[in-house]
Amino acid sequence: xFALVDVNNMYVSCERVFRPSLLGRPxxxxxxxxxxxxxxxxxxxxxxIKMAQPWFQIRHLRREAGLMALSANFELYGDxxxxxxxxxxxxxxxxxxxxxxxxxxxxxxxxxHLAGIGRDMxxxxxxxxxxxxxxxxxxxxxxxxxxxxxxxxxxRKPGSYPAxxxxxxxxxxxxxxxxxxxxxxxxxxxxxxxxxxxSARLNEQxxxxxxxxxxxxxxxxxxxxxxxxxxxxxxxxxxCCMGVDEAPAAxxxxxxxxxxxAPVTELSVLVELVSxxxxxxxxxxxxxxxxxxxxxxxxxxxxxxxxxxxxxxSGTLPLSRxxxxxxxxxxxxxxxxxxxxxxxxxxxxxGVMLVDLQPEGQVQxxxxxxxxxxxxxxxxxGRDQLMGALDTLNQRFGKGAVSVASAARLEARGGSVAAxxxxxxxxxxxxxxxxxxxxxA
DNA sequence: TCTGGGGTCCTAGGACCC
DNA sequence: TCTGGGGTCCTAGGACCC
Numbered sequence: 001x002f003a004l005v006d007v008n009n010m011y012v013s014c015e016r017v018f019r020p021s022l023l024g025r026p027x028x029x030x031x032x033x034x035x036x037x038x039x040x041x042x043x044x045x046x047x048x049i050k051m052a053q054p055w056f057q058i059r060h061l062r063r064e065a066g067l068m069a070l071s072a073n074f075e076l077y078g079d080x081x082x083x084x085x086x087x088x089x090x091x092x093x094x095x096x097x098x099x100x101x102x103x104x105x106x107x108x109x110x111x112x113h114l115a116g117i118g119r120d121m122x123x124x125x126x127x128x129x130x131x132x133x134x135x136x137x138x139x140x141x142x143x144x145x146x147x148x149x150x151x152x153x154x155x156r157k158p159g160s161y162p163a164x165x166x167x168x169x170x171x172x173x174x175x176x177x178x179x180x181x182x183x184x185x186x187x188x189x190x191x192x193x194x195x196x197x198x199s200a201r202l203n204e205q206x207x208x209x210x211x212x213x214x215x216x217x218x219x220x221x222x223x224x225x226x227x228x229x230x231x232x233x234x235x236x237x238x239x240c241c242m243g244v245d246e247a248p249a250a251x252x253x254x255x256x257x258x259x260x261x262a263p264v265t266e267l268s269v270l271v272e273l274v275s276x277x278x279x280x281x282x283x284x285x286x287x288x289x290x291x292x293x294x295x296x297x298x299x300x301x302x303x304x305x306x307x308x309x310x311x312x313x314s315g316t317l318p319l320s321r322x323x324x325x326x327x328x329x330x331x332x333x334x335x336x337x338x339x340x341x342x343x344x345x346x347x348x349x350x351g352v353m354l355v356d357l358q359p360e361g362q363v364q365x366x367x368x369x370x371x372x373x374x375x376x377x378x379x380x381x382g383r384d385q386l387m388g389a390l391d392t393l394n395q396r397f398g399k400g401a402v403s404v405a406s407a408a409r410l411e412a413r414g415g416s417v418a419a420x421x422x423x424x425x426x427x428x429x430x431x432x433x434x435x436x437x438x439x440x441a
Numbered sequence: 442t443c444t445g446g447g448g449t450c451c452t453a454g455g456a457c458c459c
Numbered sequence: 460t461c462t463g464g465g466g467t468c469c470t471a472g473g474a475c476c477c
């Protein structure tokens with residue numbers, strides 16, 4: 001048996017822990033640049049606000065409905081997530097942390113009292129962290145996901161499902177009749193792995209509910225769609241196609257990209273931005289002990305500015321020697337961006353991606369045949385120590401305390417036009433001593 | 442005026458090989 | 460006029476997830 005535990009409206013719930021005045025109010029958390037809503041409280045959902053809806057479209061609800069908006073505070077959410085995951089992980093022999101707000105638990109062999117365990121887990125997380133969760137149990141991961149959807153929806157929309165399924169729902173406890181009722185009442189688009197496009201195509205064929213999908217011919221669907229959908233159908237029927245993965249492999253790509261606060265036309269500014277992004281991905285690569293075989297850079301104009309001429313070039317540069325050294329990666333990224341950018345365009349976004357990632361230490365030395373001879377014999381140790389020192393300093397004194405020169409100029413100028421807008425960010429209550437909450441007695 | 446930032450996996454099609 | 464068949468690898472793009 002698997003459980004899926006997830007935090008309801010994670011980002012909003014994290015904010016509410018430290019600002020109880022937000023409870024009961026419509027609240028959204030905004031993306032970078034305060035651009036669009038990436039988390040919504042139930043009250044905000046009830047106002048009709050959609051996921052990723054642009055802020056300028058819903059701003060009027062501040063006055064009309066008391067909508068509160070907060071800028072994203074990922075440092076806070078990440079720390080709250082770690083606390084929640086640690087608590088939940090105690091309940092089962094294996095845990096797969098699937099995203100910042102949800103994890104699978106593998107209750108191998110356990111069949112009884114699961115709902116009770118779920119309620120206990122929920123209560124403990126609520127008491128210890130203040131975060132409300134939903135828990136779904138099922139014999140496969142896809143069914144646990146479905147159970148979680150039911151637990152959350154039954155809680156949020158009374159009448160949608162029987163009330164006893166709210167908050168914690170165990171599909172294995174249900175009679176065959178109840179399970180059929182549940183699947184008939186649930187739209188196929190709510191199934192894990194069935195997105196917008198697929199559900200539209202399924203609907204055309206008359207497959208509207210989860211029950212319709214379960215009763216469809218898996219083989220035919222495989223031909224029409226893909227093996228992914230076939231697996232989903234099998235999982236819905238109770239056949240396990242996926243296990244819990246406790247230690248997911250290192251990422252195969254590492255990306256850092258941002259939309260800018262204002263359009264950028266100057267190459268020099270883009271060089272500085274891309275340098276910053278490259279520094280960030282280099283740091284991430286070192287964290288997971290990987291080296292990159294190639295660097296990919298893209299810049300793009302805004303498809304929403306229809307009066308602008310559009311230009312979205314990208315390029316990839318293979319490295320003669322795979323590395324996670326900030327200097328080498330910044331140099332490659334800068335060379336790329338210099339070749340991409342053309343004058344006369346309003347660029348609004350850029351990004352750097354590391355690809356061809358390999359574990360550090362098992363780098364193929366043959367690739368060095370054509371590398372520059374000047375450093376062929378240089379000890380790599382010096383480099384590692386320099387990067388180690390860089391990471392330590394930045395960890396201790398804050399991001400950007402030490403950086404390569406091309407990335408540092410932006411900050412020296414006191415930010416730039418491209419700086420992201422973050423008008424309403426809350427304090428990093430749990431990770432910064434100088435932002436720790438004050439309690440007034 | 443103002444529209445996120447990460448990731449994964451699968452498939453189709455082309456290049457290339459024998 | 461008639462022009463094989465089977466394989467691998469790589470890449471781009473699409474769909475999905477949160």
